[in-house]
Amino acid sequence: MEEIQDNIQFQLTDELIEKVEVLVEEENDKDLKALLNEYHHADIAEILDDLDNDDAVYVIKLLDSETTSEILMELDEDIREKILKNLSTKEIAEEVEELDTDDAADMIAELPEERQAEVISYIEDHEHREEIQELLAYDEDTAGGLMAKELVKVYETWTVAGCLRRIRGQAKDVTRVHSVYVVDKHDKLIGRLSLKDLIISKSDTKIADIAKDNVDWAHVNDDVEDVAKVMAKYDLEAIPVVNDDQILVGRITIDDIIDVIRDEADKDYQLAAGISQDVEADDSILKLTKARLPWLFIGMFGGLGAASIIEQFNDNMGNFIVLLSFVPLIQATAGNVGVQSSAIVVQGIANGTIDGKILKRLFKEFLLGLVNGVAISLVAILITHFIFGTPYIVSITISIALVAVIVMAAIIGTFIPIFLDKRGIDPAVATGPFITTSNDVFGILIYFLIAKLILGI
Amino acid sequence: MEEIQDNIQFQLTDELIEKVEVLVEEENDKDLKALLNEYHHADIAEILDDLDNDDAVYVIKLLDSETTSEILMELDEDIREKILKNLSTKEIAEEVEELDTDDAADMIAELPEERQAEVISYIEDHEHREEIQELLAYDEDTAGGLMAKELVKVYETWTVAGCLRRIRGQAKDVTRVHSVYVVDKHDKLIGRLSLKDLIISKSDTKIADIAKDNVDWAHVNDDVEDVAKVMAKYDLEAIPVVNDDQILVGRITIDDIIDVIRDEADKDYQLAAGISQDVEADDSILKLTKARLPWLFIGMFGGLGAASIIEQFNDNMGNFIVLLSFVPLIQATAGNVGVQSSAIVVQGIANGTIDGKILKRLFKEFLLGLVNGVAISLVAILITHFIFGTPYIVSITISIALVAVIVMAAIIGTFIPIFLDKRGIDPAVATGPFITTSNDVFGILIYFLIAKLILGI
Structure with missing residues (x-):
């Protein structure tokens, strides 16, 4: 028996990519096959993800369909789509023949509609064809859409x-x-x-x-x-x-379930960061913009809302300018607290560890906000008054506002995801920019209302 | 054969909890056993998570150690700790005897040090004891710490x-x-x-x-x-x-690996939301505060930094007040873009889809920032000038600052996680409040520098 491989150590290096590119360039099929044969199909997929499209198609056409069908399934979706465009209907059908029914149905579902029926008609194995057609009828987010017929x-x-x-x-x-x-x-x-x-x-x-x-x-x-x-x-x-x-x-x-778990975690993470759609760092600028720009607009409207609130209190006096310079402090704190509260609720809902007692949870967040708020406020008083030399009454105002804003942000951050979940809406949309923005606006409003009460600006 | 169960439909209801509580209260062991026997050990663990500690200990002592050892492993860590405190060393050793070596070692590792040796000495199966001791010697984050000896x-x-x-x-x-x-x-x-x-x-x-x-x-x-x-x-x-x-x-x-994947995703998500430590919504206020307060202080120092920057530009003129009222806009935008950029890089690193070409990625983020920045700016000009009646030159200043701030935030958000990863530091710490705060401060600095250039405030 040969020395066993250690796949933990597979590293995609620039040298390896270059070696493959040179062999493709030289059309040195023998050495190319020998080189790629050393790797697992998931590793070859990583190599192909980094080649340009013509080279990737060359490699796919060179190798046996038994290997290439597995490689295709491991590729990044965008790259698979590009490669399949360069394969004939018959070639795709050959790849499909080699795949288990679940992967076969997934690959066909990604094709443009007009090609789907054509590819299916080319599948020679009668039973395989019928099973794939059965799977294609299920919604992709259901057990039927994920299952394989092989058992x-x-x-x-x-x-x-x-x-x-x-x-x-x-x-x-x-x-x-x-x-x-x-x-x-x-x-x-x-x-x-x-x-x-x-x-x-x-x-x-x-x-x-x-x-x-x-x-x-x-x-x-x-x-x-x-x-x-x-x-x-x-x-x-x-x-x-x-x-x-x-x-x-x-x-x-379970291997298909691992993908579901990871996709779900990725989706929640991206929503919390203000990125909708399932995007990756390697996607096009257009796709990334579509996923990111809407959330930026939410933030922008919040910022403009805050500006118009500030306008309402406009008073060209010394204290007002001092108060204004602490707007970033109020805003950052409100945003951070809101995201913390909402993230922990969203995760609790996702993991099934949150039960229905809304009032109890809101009261807990109220207490938690009070504890955090007092801690932050005390430090803020000391720094603003003794280091910045802010007038004592303004420091007090800022600190009281901080406590109020933190408590409010914690409660909003907790309430909104629970509310959305009860209404059947994915609570993850309520994390990130959505919660930050609403807390920014409410936070600044509370800040100036408290200032008006205390300082009479 | 009996009707088969459908575990998809297990729902933890208040009625069920109450039923168990009443049976414990009445010390009706026969009915309690019969009721719990209907459920999978993972379901019983969910019930126990919701009972008070004395009741949970009562149930554990009632059932066979074969079942209870599995239930104990499924419990929330805090609750398991409390229950184990109420069991004798001998009782714990009996539970450990029933577990596979990996779970047995995990349970022992959670005990206070002085109890660990004692429990081990009570394990009757000589081989089981030696294997557990072997596993306890490995770091819990290594393959040795996760593996079982059973094969x-x-x-x-x-x-x-x-x-x-x-x-x-x-x-x-x-x-x-x-x-x-x-x-x-x-x-x-x-x-x-x-x-x-x-x-x-x-x-x-x-x-x-x-x-x-x-x-x-x-x-x-x-x-x-x-x-x-x-x-x-x-x-x-x-x-x-x-x-x-x-x-x-x-x-x-793979079942142990699924836990690793979920824990990792949860950890990254929490870091992005400004929550360190592995906390859950049900944890104590003290534990939640420890996980959240440090990040709020980071945000607070950022806010104070922003205030001192604004002080530097203090100019008691009309335009300055107008500029100040748009600070929330600049800040929200910088924060959102920074989190978006860093999240996508952190996720790419976690999934292994990001390769080494830093300059290429930074250039892409530069372009992406430019596209998003111009879109946001155009809308901001229209709204501020035509709806808010902001002087034209101030609207222009705000828009130019927005583009600059978005590009800067995108680049910082991309660069820092990649830099941390290269230095061997978990890039996930660079998402959330960390990136928001640094972008807030830089964003406001850039905003006033641009305003000074254009408006000469």
Whole structure:
């Protein structure tokens, strides 16, 4: 046996990219194949992500469709789209033939509508074609849209020996066998078995006697995020999917769920940072602008709103100018507190750790705001009065305003996500610029109202 | 066979909690056991998370240690700590006996130091005790700290038949068999086999002939986040862990990796929102304050810095007041752009999609900032001049400042995370309040410098 590989150490280097580019340039197919054969298809996908499109298409056309279909699925979506544009319908159909049904359906769904039917008609394997068509009918955010048709199914009336024989047949098409699903004669899901259970049981045992009947399952129309939560909570590596009649129609594996979990976390993170749409650093400036500019406009309108509030209090006096110079302090504090409060609520909702007691939570945020507010205020009084030489009464005004603004921002930041969630709206939209902006405006209004009360400006 | 359960539908209701509370109150052990037996241990953990401590301890003492050990591992860390305080050393040791080595080591590691040795000495199974002690020696953020000792290992010289026989023995201790690891006579890892491969091979086949030698592995000292990246990238469900001599010492499974991925995403999200430490909405006000207050101080010092910058330009004239009222606009815009830029870079670094070309990326952000800046500025000119009646020259000043500030914020937001990452510092700390605050201060400085140039204030 050869020395084993350590994939932890794969590093995409500029030298490697250059080596591939030179071999493509020279059309040195033999060395290129030999070089790429050393790498896992996920590594080759990383290399291709960095090549220009013509070179990537050259590599894809050079390698076997068994390898290239896996490479294509690992590529960045934009790059896959560009490469598929350069492949003929027949070539795409060949790639699709090699993929499991779930990946095959995903690849076809990304094609322009007019090409989809054409590619499907080119798929030679009749069963594979029908299964892909079935999967394409489901919404991509449902269990049906995520599941694969590949699974190992046995009937409750079989014996372990008969079962192992049949599994040998079915398992060749299934990349990984997590569980064997037990069905009744109507193909209704009634239990499951691990391969381990089969291996350690005597060969004449009846399946019905060793099958576990507490099998978790998902319905084809379940939301994938709910499926992800269940699989993570119960540590499942695969979950069978059934239709309305409880008939076993597919299987979702944990590797696909990991992608769902990461996408969801990425989406929440981006919304908190004021980026809508699922964008990546490598996307085009147009796409990035579309994702970012709307949030900047929200911030801009908040800033203009703040300006018109300040105008209302305009009083060309010394204290007013001093007060104005502390607007950034009020604003930064309100924004920060609002984002902190909303982020923790949004995360709690996402992880399912927040329950319904709104009033209790608001009261807690009120206390938390008070504690943080007093701490910040005391330091602010000391610095403004003793270091900046701000008049004592103005320092007091600023400090009182800080406490009020922090408490308000904490409550708004907590209330809005909970409120949105109750209304069925993704609470993550209420983090980031949205909460910052509303807190900016309210914060400045509170600040000047308190100043008017105390200083009479 | 009974009707199968649908765990997707488990809902923690106030009624259920109340029912459990009443049964505990009445010390109605029989009905309580019968009620809880209907639920998965992860569901019981959710119920216990919501009970008060005495009730939770009552339930734990009532149920079998086989179930309670699993429940304990699913509990919120704070609640587990409180419950363990109420259990005797011997009772904890009994729970530990039931757990796999990785969970057992985690539970012991959470105990106060003086109890750890005592609990270990009470573990009756000699091998289990030694394995736990071995695991406790590793850093919790390394592969060694995450792995379990439970795995199925076969020698390359065996046949499939002999192998299946030995697996039947080993597999009873291993909850899930993902892969069978093939070792040489020195216990060095040299390959792997799936159970499927074993089942579909003839019984007299030599293991060496069917073992796959391209097995991915992790070193005991590898960082768990790197292991998570590799497992997600190559869709692995388990990875063997080796020591310096390439000897197989443990195995990491995907369910533990999912926790690593979620914790990492949560941590990045919280840092972006200005929350350090791993806190949850249900934590105490003290813990939440510790996590949030430091970031508020960063924001406060930024606000005070901005105030002292404004002081430098103090000029008691009409235009100055008008300029001051647009400080919130400048500040909100600078903060939002900075967070957007940094978040996308931090996420790119976390997902491994950002490569080394800093200058290219900065130039792209420069262009992106220019596009966004011009769009925001044009709208700002129209609104300030035509709706607010701001003098034309002041509107122009504000707009030019907006473009400059947006470009600056985009570049700072991009540069700092990349710079930190190169220095080996977690770039996620540079999102949120950190980037907002620095951009606030720089933004206001640029704004007044431009105003001084144009308006001569």
